Amino acid sequence: xxxxxxxxxxxHDYKTKTLVSRAILNGLLAILLSVIFLGEGMICLxxxxxxxxxxxxxxxxxxxxMFKRRRKHLNVSVVSLLVVLFIVDSVSEHHYESLVxxxxxxxxxxxxxxxxxxxxxxxxxEENFWLFKAGMPSPVAATVDGHYEGAGRKCIFSNGYVxxxxxxxxxxxxxxxxxxIKQPKDPEIMGHIDIQRGQFLLQDNGDGTTTLxxxxxxxxxxFPIWYYDLWAERITRNVHLRVMQHIKLLSESK
Numbered sequence: 001x002x003x004x005x006x007x008x009x010x011x012h013d014y015k016t017k018t019l020v021s022r023a024i025l026n027g028l029l030a031i032l033l034s035v036i037f038l039g040e041g042m043i044c045l046x047x048x049x050x051x052x053x054x055x056x057x058x059x060x061x062x063x064x065x066m067f068k069r070r071r072k073h074l075n076v077s078v079v080s081l082l083v084v085l086f087i088v089d090s091v092s093e094h095h096y097e098s099l100v101x102x103x104x105x106x107x108x109x110x111x112x113x114x115x116x117x118x119x120x121x122x123x124x125x126e127e128n129f130w131l132f133k134a135g136m137p138s139p140v141a142a143t144v145d146g147h148y149e150g151a152g153r154k155c156i157f158s159n160g161y162v163x164x165x166x167x168x169x170x171x172x173x174x175x176x177x178x179x180x181i182k183q184p185k186d187p188e189i190m191g192h193i194d195i196q197r198g199q200f201l202l203q204d205n206g207d208g209t210t211t212l213x214x215x216x217x218x219x220x221x222x223f224p225i226w227y228y229d230l231w232a233e234r235i236t237r238n239v240h241l242r243v244m245q246h247i248k249l250l251s252e253s254k
Contacts, residue, residue: 002059041188108251110173129238214240
């Protein structure tokens with residue numbers, strides 16, 4: 001988009017400020033059109049916007065340099081590089097797996113903490129993560145079909161979405177591991193990320209307190225990984241902490 005802008009503006013003696021403002025306006029229009037015609041989610045667009053504008057401005061100034069006279073060598077080099085990047089990106093499998101782990105201390109023994117790990121009532125605490133406040137669904141409750149290995153579990157989010165899970169490891173007061181077998185078909189996450197597995201580990205500290213560890217495994221299908229994984233890790237961490245702080249509150253209550 002930036003290079004196309006540079007091509008159409010190459011015969012105009014625009015100042016840098018004007019070029020940047022016009023390019024940003026084009027980017028905003030593209031985002032608006034993607035909402036109207038492609039049905040893109042607002043949270044998804046909010047996350048991708050910094051990357052869009054970064055590439056847009058990079059393309060703009062690259063194109064500005066390319067389309068000046070007597071820059072044939074630069075043009076050939078840049079175009080060749082873009083072709084190579086396009087081919088590499090097209091044939092690459094964008095499957096990236098990662099683990100996010102968080103730890104808190106609960107002032108209660110493992111047996112009491114366990115009661116609220118497997119399933120818990122609705123979270124009433126106010127949202128404190130800005131993306132949750134902006135409308136991204138957050139966890140509110142968890143239910144189970146039974147208290148045994150192989151039983152079904154559901155993680156319910158604020159917009160009514162449900163992640164269906166199977167408890168693959170059930171060790172009371174020690175470990176709960178569950179595989180996600182079905183996730184919501186939401187445009188914000190479909191084709192972008194798969195949440196694969198979740199886990200809670202409880203360690204008795206011997207002083208009436210418990211170390212509670214929350215782990216989540218996920219797979220990303222978007223590129224560049226370094227950028228999207230920053231968001232995926234931060235969101236996953238805040239999902240963890242919201243649930244774990246709720247477990248802590250319930251476990252420490254009299």
